[in-house]
Amino acid sequence: MRTEDVRYLELLNRLRSGRSTREDYQLLCSRIIGSPNLKTSLRQSPWNEAPILVFRNTVRTQINNRAVLNKTIELGVTPIVCVAQDYVRGAMIDDPRLRKAILELPDNRTEHLPGYLPLVPGMPVLLTENIATELGLSNGTRGVFHQLVYEECLQDTQLYENNFPEHTKFVLQPKYALVEFPSCKLDHALSKLGQKIIPICLSEQTFQFDIKELLAENASKATKLTKRATKISIKRKALPLVPAYSITTHKSQGQTLGKVIIDLVVPPGPVEIASTYVPLSRVKRLEDLLILRPFKFETLQVQPSAAQLDELNRLDTIAKETLKHYNVST
Known part of the structure; x- marks a missing residue:
């Protein structure tokens, strides 16, 4: 105890x-x-x-997103949001309505890879998958986000702006995040990085989405519209991190x-x-x-x-x- x-x-x-x-x-x-x-x-x-x-995961996500945005205001920096890349049969989803619906799913329905990941230096984060359990880098390990390394990508961001402030910078092609894990058992610092700072790369997971959720608000009514299988397999690439101001x-x-x-x-x-x-x-x-x-x-x-x-x-x-x-x- x-x-x-x-x-x-x-x-x-x-x-x-x-x-x-x-x-x-x-x-x-x-x-x-x-x-x-x-x-x-x-x-x-x-x-x-x-x-x-x-x-509830939805309440946790709402608190975390608000806390990150409040932190950006406190520090006077531009909010940064990593947007997950979702694919169906190897092709990126291009239907705006479907893309938006999948991005807004709570991460407990997307194998713990968030559709939107708001970031600000110094914020607490949780690792959502086992990276190196022998080093203490496993699902649920707490860390502190330091920096995001990404490629610039010019794409239409109208799908995302209604969820975040107008001046938010949306990152569509992140490479890795630098995260400090105080409990990490790594003996020596990695090249040119501080002690306990680990680069966290993109993860890839597959989950199911039922498109009936887009057909009608009433699930029973949607079922009557089609008798065919309506679940599609989504492959998501995203950083295996979530903000940790709030956790379930x-x-x-x-x-x-x-x-x-x-x-x-x-x-x-x-x-x-x-x-x-x-x-x-x-x-x-x-x-x-x-x-x-x-x-x-x-x-x-x-x-x-x-x-x-x-x-x-x-x-x-x-x-x-x-x-x-x-x-x-x-």
Whole structure:
């Protein structure tokens, strides 16, 4: 367990077994942004660099895009957006409506290669594929973007301008991005690059897109329009990076974060114990956590399944045996 705060550890143990109390709820509510006794500013360090954990990929993308654009305004630089290159049967998509629809897909539907990748020097990014796991460069590794190397390309950008400010520079042929990975295990700096700075090249992935999404807003109505197969295979070339101002709770699993801002208003539908336990357990102390907005007590009342209880009991048994063996050996 990564948690160092004993009181917070007890809260998490009750949460994961479905036994959260009103006192637990009140304690967490004391960390909601805007609470009377909470003297913090999101504009100042360290909270201005804390990632925001959310449940939905679309919300994450919206927060990230806005955060990057705000950073460009703060630095007084021109926004840069890398636009993915999408192909069908080896030819680049030239139909404007289809191209726009595919570019706007959330990256959880495009094998984690974003259609639009806004960039600004100094921004946090996440690697979205395994580059060199032996060096610590794997899916989910956090880094800091430094520079984009690309070829100039004169193309019509009217497809993209309604998503970003008018003065945005759209890069259609990126070569690679220079990204600093503090946790990288590379012993020596690469030629002419600083320590821990790694060139990240284009990746290539294939995903499916159902063109019924373009035929009508109502999917059932679209189905009646055609009985033929409507899915097409899209090959995408793009940088395997996404901004990391905001990340999904799913992507945060296994990470220990210094400071974090989380949203505990869960989306409609079935809720699992991990939905709340995962984001709350990313930090070592309660004071390292801020909660984005008020949430319901019922959010903490999710009961673990029988299989989850069996796994929790198994892990508790291993922990006790390990501690017992440690005490005997010392």
